[in-house]
Amino acid sequence: MRRAGIERPDLPERPEEGLDPADWDALRELGHRLVDDVVEYHRRIGERPAWRAVPESSRRAIDRPLPREGVGEEAAYAAFAEHVLAYPYGNIHPRHWGWVNGTGTTFGAFAELLAAAMNSNCWGGEHAAARVEARVLDWLKELVGYSAEASGLLLSGGSEANLVGLAAARDARAGGDVGRDGVFGLSERPVAYCSTETHNSVLKSASLLGFGAAGVRALPVDDAYRMDVDALRRAIAEDRASGRRPVCVIGTAGTVNTGAIDPLEALADLCAEEGLWLHVDGAFGAVAALSPALRPLLAGMERADSLAFDLHKWLYMPIEAAVVLVRDRADHRRPFASAAGYLTRMERGIASGEHFYSDLGPQLTRGFRAAKAWLSFVAHGTDRYARLVEQNVRQARRLEALVADEPKLELPAPVPLNVVCLRYAPEGLDDDEALDSLNRELLMRLQESGEAAPSGTAVRGRFALRCAFTNHRTRDSDLQRFVRASVRIGDEIRREMA
Ligand SMILES: *Cc1c(COP(=O)(O)O)cnc(C)c1O
Numbered sequence: 001m002r003r004a005g006i007e008r009p010d011l012p013e014r015p016e017e018g019l020d021p022a023d024w025d026a027l028r029e030l031g032h033r034l035v036d037d038v039v040e041y042h043r044r045i046g047e048r049p050a051w052r053a054v055p056e057s058s059r060r061a062i063d064r065p066l067p068r069e070g071v072g073e074e075a076a077y078a079a080f081a082e083h084v085l086a087y088p089y090g091n092i093h094p095r096h097w098g099w100v101n102g103t104g105t106t107f108g109a110f111a112e113l114l115a116a117a118m119n120s121n122c123w124g125g126e127h128a129a130a131r132v133e134a135r136v137l138d139w140l141k142e143l144v145g146y147s148a149e150a151s152g153l154l155l156s157g158g159s160e161a162n163l164v165g166l167a168a169a170r171d172a173r174a175g176g177d178v179g180r181d182g183v184f185g186l187s188e189r190p191v192a193y194c195s196t197e198t199h200n201s202v203l204k205s206a207s208l209l210g211f212g213a214a215g216v217r218a219l220p221v222d223d224a225y226r227m228d229v230d231a232l233r234r235a236i237a238e239d240r241a242s243g244r245r246p247v248c249v250i251g252t253a254g255t256v257n258t259g260a261i262d263p264l265e266a267l268a269d270l271c272a273e274e275g276l277w278l279h280v281d282g283a284f285g286a287v288a289a290l291s292p293a294l295r296p297l298l299a300g301m302e303r304a305d306s307l308a309f310d311l312h313k314w315l316y317m318p319i320e321a322a323v324v325l326v327r328d329r330a331d332h333r334r335p336f337a338s339a340a341g342y343l344t345r346m347e348r349g350i351a352s353g354e355h356f357y358s359d360l361g362p363q364l365t366r367g368f369r370a371a372k373a374w375l376s377f378v379a380h381g382t383d384r385y386a387r388l389v390e391q392n393v394r395q396a397r398r399l400e401a402l403v404a405d406e407p408k409l410e411l412p413a414p415v416p417l418n419v420v421c422l423r424y425a426p427e428g429l430d431d432d433e434a435l436d437s438l439n440r441e442l443l444m445r446l447q448e449s450g451e452a453a454p455s456g457t458a459v460r461g462r463f464a465l466r467c468a469f470t471n472h473r474t475r476d477s478d479l480q481r482f483v484r485a486s487v488r489i490g491d492e493i494r495r496e497m498a
Helices: 024-043 056-062 071-085 106-116 128-144 158-173 200-208 229-241 265-276 285-290 329-333 370-380 382-404 434-448 476-497
Strands: 153-156 189-195 215-221 244-252 277-281 306-310 322-326 418-424 453-459 462-468
Touching: 024 071, 024 434, 056 244, 071 285, 071 322, 106 370, 128 153, 128 285, 128 322, 128 370, 158 189, 158 200, 158 244, 158 265, 158 277, 158 322, 158 329, 189 229, 200 215, 229 244, 229 265, 244 265, 265 277, 265 476, 285 306, 285 382, 322 329, 329 462, 370 382, 382 418, 418 434, 418 476, 434 453, 434 462, 434 476
Parallel strands: 189 215, 189 244, 244 277, 277 306
Antiparallel strands: 153 322, 306 322, 418 462, 453 462
């Protein structure tokens, strides 16, 4: 049969090949060396600076031209070890507390190797990885006190987990059939509510989901940086009165700036009264539920219609991993489930079973993220994680006390959980602009000197250093060293300014 109009260029015959090594024993030996290197790398990480810029020679080595001819695994690894491995971002270091970055673990890195070795596609079906993910989701629900009936999905991070939670919220509560008609088919403009302290990933999601910046109301916070529930109530009433449609409230369990926890019980009550969806962004804070002592701070979180949190922050698993939990299974599927001939389900074989994750999120081909979670929980036990979470909170309080005892430093925000904001602000230096630029310089020098890696933020418009403790390698001596270095370098900059 002639196939009209299909061009098929001639391809020369060649010997068969693949990407497996010619010499398996040599690759095995390289693998052993690589594992040895990784173990030493982590074991001695505290002896290195918290951060080092990539030197010029290594930048050049990284920026090599597209390699048409390969140099072999051995030489490729040697180049990587010298020019890449040596200059990490720093969150594996005991004195990295910038942004919110989990430490990861050596065993977690091994888990990533195993997951990559299996290379399972976790879109769904009947295979061990799909079952491992289902089990991990059940464990995560149990850990945060969420309904066992709920649906869930592992994702790349809190940003994507927020996106999926909010997509479910929109399609469940915006009125109309968004799946069919899109947001343009809605008769009333949908509105989502959050606070001024809400993470910007929520705003990105709202933008992608068609709420637009004007469809997200950022409500004021109280002195402890928690959402003002009365302001929320008023905003909902105003929006209803002017023909807009309140859809969902986004509460935060552990705000990125200060670790504040919104009044989740009150938010859940209000959402129930008003028929709104409650989404909780618990990126790191939700994990405090592992600690019986801290859990009461999160009361109400378990009532959320959807809950997002990271595994790669306060559960110390290698990046990337997060989870979204959605109370109602149909709500979770609604934005994402769609049939396709090439994804036909079967009664038996690989495309059978009950776990089809691609119906629950944006990805089709999905990695085996559950491997690191399953292995880490089984290896360490969740009690150990609970103790580490408490240790990080104690460290935040310890740093708070050290700063409070140091006359040249100040605390611009309370420390409800594991985040400490601080500022170098000695007596006699009252100019806000000058203090901001001094503290910016202090932050950069702390990082450049390799002493420690906090990050910077704005607390009520003023620049502050910020430490988030999601690090299992930090010890008390690291906190003392950081405070001493902050004062020493702060004094140095002040002398230069004079
Ligand atoms: C980190 C963070 C996010 C985003 O999560 P990623 O894993 O970085 O995508 C969202 N909300 C809060 C409060 C966070 O701390």
